[in-house]
Amino acid sequence: METKELLKKVREIELKTRGLTKQVFSGEYHSAFKGRGMTFSEVKNYQFGDDVRSIDWNVTARFNEPFVKIFEEERELSVFMVLDISGSNNFGTRTRSKKELMLEIAAVLAFSAVANNDKVGAVFITDEVEKFIPPKKGRSHALMILRELILFKPKNKGTNLNEGLRFFRNVVKKRSICFLISDFYDENNFVEGLKIANRKHDMVALRIFDPVEKELPNLGLIKMFDAENNVVKWVNTSSKKVRTHYKNQFIKSEENLNVQLRKSGVDYASLSTDGKYLAELNKLFLKRSR
Template sequence: MDTKELLKKVKTIELKTRGLTKQVFSGEYHSAFKGRGMAFSEVRDYHYGDDVRSLDWNVTARFNSPFIKVFEEERELNIMLLIDISESNNFGQKERTKKELMLEIVAVLAFSAVANNDKVGAIFISDEVEKFIPPKKGKAHCMMILRHMIDYKPKSKGTNINEGLKYFRNVIKKRSIAFVISDFIDYSAFVDGLKIANKKHDVVALKTEDPLEKELPKIGITKLYDAESEKYKWVNTYSSSAQEKYKQAYIKRSKQFEEAMRKARIDYATISTDSQYLEALITLFQRRAK
């Protein structure tokens, strides 16, 4: 994609998501994320009933009188976008692939961070860390993230989200809101990584899927291809047993994913390429705000 075409596509994404950003995050963003961290503000005289664990012993010793540390809610957040760019995300119907859905979700989250004066960064992940974009403020920085996401060519086709989570934990020291955006096909392999990251940071899983993953289209005997394993399998799509087996396998995977996220205490949302992701995001943030 040449530079002119790339910039045009980025601008189109910005215009498409601008209104959604205002609609989703005018209230929900603050109530769902703001005030989750506490930052030191000042010291004051100790009053009866204050928590003695908040005593500032250095100041107390210096003035020979008890002083308390006062904390306030942190107003500036780090938003980190951990984006699965493996080959399986190119799957989808003609209207929109999972990658295109991810791009719009990334745009909404990034521009929302800008609107709230927060920093936003990104980590592109296949079965290795492909690219790291440090968190910064500003619209230009968000546009740069989108340009890279549109034009970046992954070195690998596989998926190993654990590599990205490990890199994130080592590089980002400040407590952050980490959106892990993936189709979570092999989620069981990195549930423990999500748990570890969630101990220090606030991890949110956004799972993308396509209707073709829910029900097998009736297109005759066809060879299905797994983009990650690079293997083919012949399937008779008219077979009722094949149809039912395919559907039940999807239901089972979905339930197992949801149960795994609940046990790991990870907030999550599942968003399909044929749906309006706006509703799913609003529901997620309203649930977090309760």
């Protein structure tokens, strides 16, 4: 992709997601992801109902009337995105591919972090860690992450979420918010790795999918390509038996994934490429803020 075309695409994504960030996530992001603790802000005159444990005895003695300390939440956070860029995420049949949906979600999260003066970083993974971008503040850093996500060509096509989670745990020592964004087509058991990461960090799993992965359309004999294993199969989608089997397999894998994510103890949401992902993301943020 040429520089001019890249800059245009990044700008389009920024304009689109910046509006969404302000419209949908302005308050939810702040309340859903709280800071590390409380820090002293100021003192005020004691009023009936104030916690007596907050009385500032030095100021009270100086002015001969009671004053209490006011504390504010320490807001500065580090937000990480562990992004699964394996071969299966190139699939898409609607307005966008899964990778393009991931790019939009990453932009929304990155600009939400920037708007709240938080640091943002990223880890790109396949079946190994492909790239690490340390967290920094500011719009220019968020845009750099998006440019890298657009241009980056992974060495591998497979998926091993444990590798990404292990790297994240080992490299990031300070408690952070971490969004694991993937279609979760991973034959490895990642539950224990997610549990361990969630003990130290605030983990959130965002599962992306395309509607056709849920239910095959009747398109006759079609060629299907497994991008992670380089396998081609011809599938007769006219057969009701084939379509029913495909749907049942999806339901089974969906139930299994939901069980695994619940076991890991993390908050999660499923986001579709058909354009309805914002409502689910907003629902997740609202649930966390209660």
